[in-house]
Amino acid sequence: MITKRLVFTLLIGTLAFTGCSQTKHESTNSLDEPSEVLENTDVQDSGEEEFNFSYECLNTTEFWFGSGAGAWRTTLRIKNDGSFYGEYSDTDAGSISSEAPNGTKYYCAFNGQLGTLEKIDNLTYKTTINSISYENPKDTDEIVDGIHYFYTEPYGLENAGDIYFYLPGKNVNTIDSDEYSWIGKDFYDAPYDTEGWYLPFVVLANSNMHYAFHGYDFVQQTIDACEYYNNDSGLSEEQLYLMWDQYLNEIWVNLHDIKDSTFMNSLKEKELDWISERDSKLEKKDYMAAYSMTKERALLLLDYLIEYSNNNAYPIPLQEDTSDAPHTAINQSSNEHTATIDETPISDNRLSVGDEYVLKSTINIRMQPDSSSDKLAIAYKDEIITIKSEDLNGWTEIEYDGSIGYVRSELLQ
Structure with missing residues (x-):
């Protein structure tokens, strides 16, 4: 049975967008020459120009709603036209039977279409779910590979009426307290240090159910994961291959989500040749060779993600909340409110030699x-x-x- 718990997540990253009323740099690199570095995400001065939020601003954002790492979760990605897709999953390994010795899984793969965005204020936008459909009919079940699957609706999106987007900089005291309880624990590791007074990331809220999804940059998360995969000491050659194969697949899926079909079709032709060569190594159980070429391939594709983020993705700026709500700091360890007036301006940090x-x-x-x-x-x-x-x-x-x-x-x- 699913019960509500506070969110604790290790999913991190900066929020990025394209087509959000700022200049966009076009990539001039060929498919064979991924180039540069990831765009930084320092706080921008909200007085530079008016920011216009659109679905394009979310092209590298994944929304996450759940109870913590390894437990139930719903993830959601939104395309430039407002269409969306995602999945909900919850596993109960202890619920087994003779027909399903590998446990029970509640699951829903879904897609749909959001309506037109309505601006409420600079930091709040509203829309509706115009349509939603499920890969498997709701309230059906089946046993696959020893797992009993129960197909449900996606937790967090049920009974959805108005859907709200809260942007970075929104005063936490203007947010429903139940909605806040789902995302407050994510403040500890976010693109902006707001000291608990303001939202440091974009949020998607189901206002009817008082649920809130935390938004993070899945491209940045995949780039940052490279450090984890590079820490591969103590593993066997086969384990090394399997680990980097997993990372390669993760990179490929994210490239598929952000790059156009022309790019992916060209890349796929080269990928098929590479797969053929890798499989020949695996047939000979030459796991060291398979590991080496898989790691090399993963780092090449990772460069495409870095290039994309550098040339096409820009952070949603941290804007000033001009609402009349008190600026109340959040104790991030206890989630308690303490009345403290925020008088700290956002500073322009300049670097000097030796810094x-x-x-x-x-x-x-x-x-x-x-x-x-x-x-x-x-x-x-x-x-x-x-x-x-x-x-x-x-x-x-x-x-x-x-x-x-x-x-x-x-x-x-």
Whole structure:
């Protein structure tokens, strides 16, 4: 039975978009030459220009509603035209029978169409679910591979009336307290440090049921996961292959979601040749060779994700909430409210020679101040670099892991 619990999630990332009333840089790289680095996500000055939210702003965002890692969850992605798709799953490994010795799973794969967005204020937009359909008929069941599947509706979207989007910067005291209870625990690791006063990410809320989905950047999450997969010591050759094969599949799925059919069809032709060569290694049980070529392939495709994020994705800006609600800080460990007036302005952090900088995303470090230069290293989110020289023609000299390299200056703003 599903019961409501506070959200605790390790899903992280910055929020990104295309076509959201800001200039978009077009990629000039060929399919064979993925290039640069991930766009940084520092807080933007809300006074620069008016921000217009649209479904295109969510092209790399996945909405997540659940009880925590490894438990039940509903995930949802929205396309530029407002169509959406996702899945709900909940596993009960202890509920077994002679016909289903591998447990019970509640599941729903779904897709649908959202209506036109209505602007309520700069930080709040409203829409409706115009239609929704399920891959398997609701309230049916079957046994597959020893698992008893019960097909349901997606938890979190049931009885949906108005659907609201809350943007980064929205005062938490203007949000329904039940909705807040679902996403408050996600504040600890978010694209913006709002000290608990304002939302640090985009939220999707089912107002009828008082449910709220936390939005995170699935492209950035996949890029950041590379650090985890690189930590592969102590594994057998077969385990190494299986681990990197999993990561390769994750990257492929996300590329399929964000790239056009022309790109993917061209990539697929090369992928089929690669698969044939890999399978020949597996037939010979040459797991080291299969692991090496799978890791190499995964890192190549990962560069396409980095390139896409750099050239096409921009953060939803952290805007100022001008509502009359009190600015009440949230104690993130206890979820309690303490009345404290927020008088801290958003500062413009400028870097000087000798400063240490904590990376907000995964980036490429180049040997020379040029995008065509060889890569010195990949530096991961939350790692520290040291500034060695100020901006020179769009590049900054930095020190990383004892080596000197160059990073595009715009990523350190």
